Amino acid sequence: MTDPIRWGILGAANFALTHMAPAIHAARDAHLLALATSDRAKAAPFAALAPGLRVHDGYDALLADPDIEAVYVPLPNTLHVEWALKALDAGKHVLVEKPVAMRAADIDAVIARRDETGLLAAEAFMIVHHPQWVKAREMLADGAIGELAHVDVRFSYNNPDPGNIRNRADVGGGAMSDIGVYALGGVRFATGEEPETIRFADVDIEGGVDVFAHFAADFPSFSYDGLVSTRLGLRQEVVFHGRTGVLTLPVPFNANVFGEARLVLERPGMEVTTWRFPGVNHYVLQVEAFGRSVRDGVPFACPLEFSRGTQAAMDAVLSKAREGTGR
Structure with a gap:
């Protein structure tokens, strides 16, 4: 890989702060660039981890940021499909926290949009x-x-x-x-x-x-x-x-x-x-594998079809x- 994948996170979830934000920061060829949250207090520990972090007041604002390439979605389970689709529509690769959906059939829309856009969409099944x-x-x-x-x-x-x-x-x-x-x-x-x-x-x-x-x-x-x-x-x-x-x-x-x-x-x-x-x-290995898939076309170990089966x-x-x- 050459340029690092520029990541944004939708929401200041505790799990994102504890595990995924540090993983993005630590991973090779990955750069945590932005966070979407209206609560500046919740953004503070993310900013301490990643100096220069951009903080967007809303999820749509982060998706509109042209410098963001990939989005991690740690939102409540019922919002995963909605924001995965919005991220793909915004031209972003997307890593969705598990489970991708509440029913297997709901994953079909994400698979279809992934195929239409040619972007990577996957579940964070680490x-x-x-x-x-x-x-x-x-x-x-x-x-x-x-x-x-x-x-x-x-x-x-x-x-x-x-x-x-x-x-x-x-x-x-x-x-x-x-x-x-x-x-x-x-x-x-x-x-x-x-x-x-x-x-x-x-x-x-x-x-x-x-x-x-x-x-x-x-x-x-x-x-x-x-x-x-x-x-x-x-x-x-x-x-x-x-x-x-x-x-x-x-x-x-x-x-x-x-x-x-x-x-x-x-x-x-x-x-x-x-x-x-x-x-x-x-x-960290998951973030690096995601990056290799985006940059080099290496097959991702957990494609959406696998997640649908689970x-x-x-x-x-x-x-x-x-x-x-x-x-």
Whole structure:
């Protein structure tokens, strides 16, 4: 790449301040140029991170800035499609925080506009850029654990605050929207398979949002059991159980926050091998991959078609739960 990608962020979301703004600032060939917010106090820590930051009072004003090439959208879930489309219409590449949409069918409009404009539009599904997931996919494909038979996924944290955006139905909150994307998307990425049937789904609702979801699915070559919750203690783990071995990701989703990313391979004879990935920042890798895709045409690891598949799987889980048939 030659010139750095000039980025703008729509909204001063805390997640953007904590993770994505620092990632854009730290990434090679990326430059955080602008932020859209009407609250100057919220803009201050972004400006401290990126001296010379332009602060636009509104989202439309940022999209009208001719110097901005790419836009990161960390807005509430229900606004993702709207502002992704507006960004593309304004001639900007766009990275949308997950989930792209509240229903799989709603992503079709973004795919169509992406194709019409020739711009890059993608979901910020950062884990696919982390080397632990890339290596896990390679190991599964190479038969490191023999034939894959079953996958277990657990991802939970406890956030009972009714005012938190994750607990508000009006902005698309819920455990599935927030972390179900990891539980299903990560396994789809690592195995290259799609769920054929949702066998059961047990979902608890509080205040109009799902706060607990336990579900099972059949993939073409393996069974799957997933659990996500925003009302349980901190836990995350992915276990790929094969005929001759077990591959575990103890910190699959929040590397460097929940702990050190690593892969643990258990083989016959109680042989255990561990690969560690200290300090790897998947947000920075995501920004750099986005830049290579924009500048050099390198395929992005998480195209919208992949994101649509994950959303379709989440839709199917919630639909199964609404049937009220349980198992």
